[in-house]
Amino acid sequence: MDAPERTQIGPQHKRRIRLTVSLLLVFVIVIVGGFVYTMMKPRILSPAAMRANNAFVFDRARDIGQFTLIDDNQQPFTAAQLQGKWSLLFFGYTYCPDICPTTMVLLNQFYAKLKPELAADTQIIMVSIDPARDDVTKLHDYVRYFNPQFRGVTGEFMALQQFATSLNIPFAKIPGGGDNYQIEHSGSIAIVNPQGHYVGFFKTPHEVDKLLQNYQSIHAQFN
Numbered sequence: 001m002d003a004p005e006r007t008q009i010g011p012q013h014k015r016r017i018r019l020t021v022s023l024l025l026v027f028v029i030v031i032v033g034g035f036v037y038t039m040m041k042p043r044i045l046s047p048a049a050m051r052a053n054n055a056f057v058f059d060r061a062r063d064i065g066q067f068t069l070i071d072d073n074q075q076p077f078t079a080a081q082l083q084g085k086w087s088l089l090f091f092g093y094t095y096c097p098d099i100c101p102t103t104m105v106l107l108n109q110f111y112a113k114l115k116p117e118l119a120a121d122t123q124i125i126m127v128s129i130d131p132a133r134d135d136v137t138k139l140h141d142y143v144r145y146f147n148p149q150f151r152g153v154t155g156e157f158m159a160l161q162q163f164a165t166s167l168n169i170p171f172a173k174i175p176g177g178g179d180n181y182q183i184e185h186s187g188s189i190a191i192v193n194p195q196g197h198y199v200g201f202f203k204t205p206h207e208v209d210k211l212l213q214n215y216q217s218i219h220a221q222f223n
Contacts, residue, residue, distance in 0.1 A: 045217040054203040055214035061197035064166045069127075069159055072140035072152035079196050086122050086219060087192040088202075091169045091185055093130035094142045099187050099204075100126075104146040107189075109208045110215075111147060118219060119149075121194075128154040129164065129171045129185055167198055191215075193222060 047057060069077040090107065092100035107124050114122060126143050128134040131154050134142075139152035154160070164171060171185035187204040189211075199222065202211060 044220050045213060050214050050217060053210040053214050054205070055200065055210075055218070056203060057191075057200035057218060058198075061193060061195070061199045064163075064192070064196065064198050067159060067163045067166075069153050069155035069163065070136065072136055072143060072154075074136050077153050077155070082192050082196040084194055086194060087125060088122065088215075089125045089127055089167065089190040089192065090187075091127045091129050091164055091167075091171060091190075093128050093183055093185075094134050094138055095130065095180075096183070099185075103187060103189075103206065104143070104150075106206050106208055106211070107150070108147045110211050111149070113208065113212050114215075118216070121219070122215075123151060124149070125151045125153055127160065127163065128152065129160060129183055131155065131157055131160060167192075168201070191218065 045053070045055075050057060064079065064082070066079055071077040071081070088107070090100075090103055092103065094100075104126065111119060111122070111124060124147070126139075128139050134154055136152075136154065139154055143150040143152040155163075161171075167190040169186045169188060169190065171183055174182045174184055187206070189202040189206070190198060191200045191202070193199045200218070202214065
């Protein structure tokens with residue numbers, strides 16, 4: 001019995017096979033790459049979903065106006081310091097017994113979860129509403145205790161009140177208490193874009209994961 005003849009594959013046929021295999025590999029890589037990118041890309045929440053997570057973004061950015069304060073390194077803090085990065089501003093004071101330290105701990109946890117490139121584009125600022133007791137040194141030690149990257153800001157009372165009003169942050173000294181007085185204030189965190197405009201705020205109660213998801217959505221949509 002004669003042995004069956006072997007099919008001869010010519011060079012041109014081999015090239016077509018290699019091309020087909022290469023195209024299939026490229027297709028698989030593109031599909032897998034797209035899937036991985038989609039899984040890693042932060043989910044962008046709708047305005048309604050953000051509101052459900054206690055984040056409120058305005059239809060139009062709001063001008064804060066001019067102000068002159070001082071930071072915890074004894075350097076001038078003006079509107080120029082709110083440009084070039086996203087800024088999250090919390091208004092409190094070092095003698096605050098509850099909401100301030102709790103919020104600062106939460107902001108540190110939030111900041112630690114940001115991707116390096118997002119953290120580099122974000123500055124977290126605590127603005128003291130108690131200039132009578134919070135001098136620059138005390139404020140510096142307080143904010144840097146929670147995170148060395150955080151900044152503190154203080155200044156004259158009227159300038160602080162004007163700045164807080166421009167960001168819709170109410171505060172008032174509680175009568176009585178002598179030198180141990182307390183200050184009633186909002187726990188909201190104001191959001192300022194890299195152009196120095198007030199674009200929204202995070203309302204209490206704050207949760208790290210919700211804060212992170214909201215901020216990533218805002219940064220991705222408006223950056």
